[in-house]
Amino acid sequence: MNQIASSPAEIVINGRFLMQPVTGVQRVARELTCALDRLVAEESLPVALRLVCEPEAELDDLGLRVTQVERAASRWGRKLGGHAWEQLVLPGHVRGGHLLCLGNTAPFASLHARQGVTVMIHDLSYRQFPLAYRLHYRLGHRIMLPSLLRRAQTILTVSEREKAMLAALRPEARGRIRVAQNGGWGRAAPMAEAVTAGGDAPEPGYMLFVGSLSRRKNIHGVLAVAVRLAREDGLRTLIVGGGSDILSPIAGEVPADVAHLVRFAGPVTGLDALGQLYRNAGCVLFPSFYEASALPPIEAMHFGCPVVVSAIPALTERCGTAAVYCDPHDVDDMVAAVRRVLADPAPLAAKGLLHAAHWTWRDQAVRVLDAVLGPEVMEAQQKARRSAEAPAGEAPGMDLMLAGEPQQAPCPRSTEGTVSNRIPTLSGTDCERA
Known part of the structure; x- marks a missing residue:
C-alpha cells in the first residue's frame, strides 16, 4: 500500500472489447473506460491509465484525455485477435500494472502470475439459461469461471443479486467481490437535442x-x-x-x-x-x-x-x-x-x-477505483491533494470522497x-x- 501511495498506480485496461460487436457488456466497458479517464483527468488523481488493445481497434469516439493507448500486436508474425489476442498477446504488455478486465474474461497467464487482476463478471446467464447460448460460449465460460473466482485479486459485478450468486459458487471469494452498478445514459447528444433515427422510424407513441x-x-x-x-x-x-x-x-x-x-x-x-x-x-x-x-x-x-x-x-x-x-x-x-x-x-x-x-458512470468509476486500489489508498491520496490545494489556515474541502460509498438510487x-x-x-x- 505504501508503494502505491508514494507513486502513481498504473491500471492497465484490457481493450479486447473494442473489437467486439457492441452489446450490453461492450457498452458498459466503453462507458466505464471513458468515465475512468474523465475522473482521473478532472480530479488529477494519482493514477496512470493505459488501454492495451489490438492494432486495428477504433477508439476515436471515446475521446480519451489522459489514458495512454497501446496497440499490441503479436510478436510471432501472425495476426491474433479475440480470445487468442487476450490470452497470448495481452499478458506481455501488462508490465507490472494492475490489469482491469471489463468483459467477463481475463488472461490465464496474468491470473496465475504474481500481479494484480481485477475482472468484471457481468452475469451468469449462461448457467441459468444454457439453451439460450451456443455450446462453445457456455463451455468457454465454464472453463474460465473457476480461475476467475479463485485467482482474481478483485471481482467486480453489477448487482447484489449477482454477488450473491457468485459467492454461492465459491464462498471463500465473497470478501473479494465488489458491486459496482452500471451507469445510465452516457456520451450522447443532450436530451433536448433532436436527431433523426432513420427515415422509416415509426410515428411517436410506439x-x-x-x-x-x-x-x-x-x-x-x-x-x-x-x-x-x-x-x-x-x-x-x-x-x-x-x-x-x-x-x-x-x-x-x-x-x-x-x-x-x-x-x-x-x-x-x-x-x-x-x-x-x-x-x-x-x-x-x-x-x-x-x-x-x-x-x-x-x-x-x-x-x-x-x-x-x-x-x-x-x-x-x-x-x-x-x-x-x-x-x-x-x-x-x-x-x-x-x-x-x-x-x-x-x-x-x-x-x-x-x-x-x-445512475451515473462516474459513480461506477469511483467504485471501480476503490476496488482496484483500496479505499484507504484513495482516501489518503485525496486528503493529501486537498491539503496541498487549501489556502493557509483554511480547512481542506470535501470535493470528492472516493473512499466512501457514492450516492446512488x-x-x-x-x-x-x-x-x-x-x-x-x-x-x-x-x-x-x-
Whole structure:
C-alpha cells in the first residue's frame, strides 16, 4: 500500500472489447473506460491509465484525455485477435500494472502470475439459461469461471443479486467481490437535442423493446404482447436488437395481419439514434427473465419514457419504484401493464427522470477505483491533494470522497403501486418453456 501511495498506480485496461460487436457488456466497458479517464483527468488523481488493445481497434469516439493507448500486436508474425489476442498477446504488455478486465474474461497467464487482476463478471446467464447460448460460449465460460473466482485479486459485478450468486459458487471469494452498478445514459447528444433515427422510424407513441433477440430476454413474450396489442389496440411496436454468434437462434414470425404494426429494426449502435427512439416511444417493455444491471430501462427513463419491466430481483434493485412491474410468464399481465402505462404515462415518466439521474458512470468509476486500489489508498491520496490545494489556515474541502460509498438510487424491494407484485423464481427449464 505504501508503494502505491508514494507513486502513481498504473491500471492497465484490457481493450479486447473494442473489437467486439457492441452489446450490453461492450457498452458498459466503453462507458466505464471513458468515465475512468474523465475522473482521473478532472480530479488529477494519482493514477496512470493505459488501454492495451489490438492494432486495428477504433477508439476515436471515446475521446480519451489522459489514458495512454497501446496497440499490441503479436510478436510471432501472425495476426491474433479475440480470445487468442487476450490470452497470448495481452499478458506481455501488462508490465507490472494492475490489469482491469471489463468483459467477463481475463488472461490465464496474468491470473496465475504474481500481479494484480481485477475482472468484471457481468452475469451468469449462461448457467441459468444454457439453451439460450451456443455450446462453445457456455463451455468457454465454464472453463474460465473457476480461475476467475479463485485467482482474481478483485471481482467486480453489477448487482447484489449477482454477488450473491457468485459467492454461492465459491464462498471463500465473497470478501473479494465488489458491486459496482452500471451507469445510465452516457456520451450522447443532450436530451433536448433532436436527431433523426432513420427515415422509416415509426410515428411517436410506439411500444419499444431494446435488447438481444434471446430466450433470456423473453423475446417470444415481447412478440406475443406486440401482436396482441396490435390486433386489439392498433399499437405499433419497434423491436431493436439482433442475434449473435454466441446466442442460440430464435424462431419467431409476425402474423401477416399485423406485420405493418410490428417491426424489427435490427441493432442500433449509434447513441444519438437510439436516444431518439427512446424519446419518441410511448413506453419501453423489458420483460426479461434474467438480468444483472440492465441498461435499457434506465436509458429510457433518462429520456422521459416510462418503462414496464419484469418483476425479478435484479430489476427491482435497478429500477426501484420508478417502473411498473409485470410477470414475464404471463402475457395477460404484460399487456395490462403496458395499457396502464400508456393510459397515464406522465407520472411514471416524471418519476423515471428523477430515478435515472442517480445512475451515473462516474459513480461506477469511483467504485471501480476503490476496488482496484483500496479505499484507504484513495482516501489518503485525496486528503493529501486537498491539503496541498487549501489556502493557509483554511480547512481542506470535501470535493470528492472516493473512499466512501457514492450516492446512488435507492434499491427498494417493494413493488408497491405496480401491476404485479409477483417476483417469480425462474429456472432455465421454466424459461425455455415460456
